[in-house]
Amino acid sequence: MRVDGLFQLDDDQSHAVLSLARRATTTDGVTPLSEHVLLHVRHSSGGSVDDPLSHFLLYDGTQLAGYAHLEHGSGGEPATAEVVIDPDLRRGGAGRTLVQALLKQAPDLRLWSHGHLAAARAFAARDGFTSVRELWRMKRPLGPEVGAEPLPEPRLPEGFTARTFVEGQDEDAWLRVNARAFAQHPEQGRITRADLDQRFAEDWFDPDGFILVEDPHGRLAAFHWTKVHAHAATPGNGQPSHPPIGEVYVVGVDPDYQGHGLGTAVTLLGLRHLESLGLAEVMLYVDGDNAAAIATYTRLGFQRADVDVMYSRAASGEPAA
Ligand SMILES: CC(C)(COP(=O)(O)OP(=O)(O)OC[C@H]1O[C@@H](n2cnc3c(N)ncnc32)[C@H](O)[C@@H]1OP(=O)(O)O)[C@@H](O)C(=O)NCCC(=O)NCCS
CATH class of the missing domain: 3.40.630.30 (Gcn5-related N-acetyltransferase (GNAT))
Known part of the structure; x- marks a missing residue:
């Protein structure tokens, strides 16, 4: 598996990420990416050259296996990320591979999980992440x-x-x-x-x-x-x-x-x-x-x-x- 960190997405990449997010939504019953991130994915190709490194695409061969969006913290705030793995490719270490790539960029990383999913809780706990904020x-x-x-x-x-x-x-x-x-x-x-x-x-x-x-x-x-x-x-x-x-x-x-x-x-x-x-x-x-x-x-x-x-x-x- 290979992780590509990108400043912007082209149209094909943007469609592939949205399609992966839709499949995860169907499986999990909750959308894995927030509205803000979805907007960033959809409008990414028109972004500026000064955009921060925020899109991380995980490939299994040529297939998109996962996606993470990294939001760099400003003014001393920690970075936050949203992560999603293709439902057919879970429990094979894909999620950890993506998070390791994010941690290299942002060691103080925080992860958002939508919907209090059991898999997300177990996944977060596996690497020592604990719940620090809840959005109702x-x-x-x-x-x-x-x-x-x-x-x-x-x-x-x-x-x-x-x-x-x-x-x-x-x-x-x-x-x-x-x-x-x-x-x-x-x-x-x-x-x-x-x-x-x-x-x-x-x-x-x-x-x-x-x-x-x-x-x-x-x-x-x-x-x-x-x-x-x-x-x-x-x-x-x-x-x-x-x-x-x-x-x-x-x-x-x-x-x-x-x-x-x-x-x-x-x-x-x-x-x-x-x-x-x-x-x-x-x-x-x-x-x-x-x-x-x-x-x-x-x-x-x-x-x-x-x-x-x-x-x-x-x-x-x-x-x-
Ligand atoms: C959470 C998610 C990213 C995990 O991706 P993944 O590729 O399956 O995770 P990994 O295979 O790297 O799992 C790493 C460890 O997390 C734990 N884990 C992950 N999914 C689990 C599950 N469903 N049940 C129990 N433990 C789980 C295990 O300890 C696992 O290690 P192991 O397989 O050696 O036991 C994936 O389920 C997903 O995309 N969920 C929807 C989006 C989401 O909730 N994102 C927020 C993440 S905080």
């Missing part, structure tokens, strides 16, 4: 047809108004508030204009589902970006395997305006929008240690449905391979 997926039914609790009335503070995102006008203000709201959040807070444009180019993007709340002076105070998953969580396979589901994609409140109920109000505005589209269910991701957010979402009727786990060797003191 919470769900809530929507609408009277499925007997869902009615959504409470959103209440904005006096003089605050809500409207939808206008492309070509609101990007800079949104990037500023997003960075301030998620200053402590490793992935979300660093979103750039290019990242934003990539999401706007996706089929699911709908400015009507991107709600902004402004203060009485027209300054952006909070936002709720919703998303509709029209098909299965499986990326790009075009085969609907569950009814469409809404997502609380990201809710942010500028720190200057926190503590006034804006988070709940803007969340409700987005949920009402998703309900008005006729969606029967909505989900969201939240950090397992974000007690305030989990309490807010629980009050709004959400319950934990699934969990992603981050594994690290730092906690166990294992030496790097």
Whole structure:
């Protein structure tokens, strides 16, 4: 077996990785790569020459046996990776071969596992990785047809108004508030204009589902970006395997305006929008240690449905391979 570390993928490599991810999703019942990584894979061929070394392709002869995506940490943060092995080629050392290649690049590597799979737990433990962070997926039914609790009335503070995102006008203000709201959040807070444009180019993007709340002076105070998953969580396979589901994609409140109920109000505005589209269910991701957010979402009727786990060797003191 051979590992190729690449800065960018060409179209054939990108298709092969997406196909492998789809097969793993069918086998495991959960997608092995996050949305951020899938976007990187799909848009990789148009990337810049300055891209960091982030794609690792494992070949068994000419067949793609596995893929890993390495996200280099910035500002002293550790690198993170997502790893997937072709379901037909597991338990033959492929996963370890890929992780060894990643560890050469990033000895402080952390691994994300989606869905708390037993194989991932055993695989991580085998090399001394232990769970250090959990990302919860919470769900809530929507609408009277499925007997869902009615959504409470959103209440904005006096003089605050809500409207939808206008492309070509609101990007800079949104990037500023997003960075301030998620200053402590490793992935979300660093979103750039290019990242934003990539999401706007996706089929699911709908400015009507991107709600902004402004203060009485027209300054952006909070936002709720919703998303509709029209098909299965499986990326790009075009085969609907569950009814469409809404997502609380990201809710942010500028720190200057926190503590006034804006988070709940803007969340409700987005949920009402998703309900008005006729969606029967909505989900969201939240950090397992974000007690305030989990309490807010629980009050709004959400319950934990699934969990992603981050594994690290730092906690166990294992030496790097
Ligand atoms: C987890 C995954 C990457 C493992 O890939 P793999 O090629 O099967 O792993 P390896 O053959 O290198 O296994 C190395 C060790 O991990 C452990 N392990 C891996 N899969 C296991 C399983 N299903 N049950 C028990 N132990 C397992 C074993 O100790 C194994 O060594 P052994 O076979 O000598 O006993 C693969 O199952 C996969 O792609 N899963 C879906 C994506 C995923 O969960 N990624 C997150 C990884 S943290």
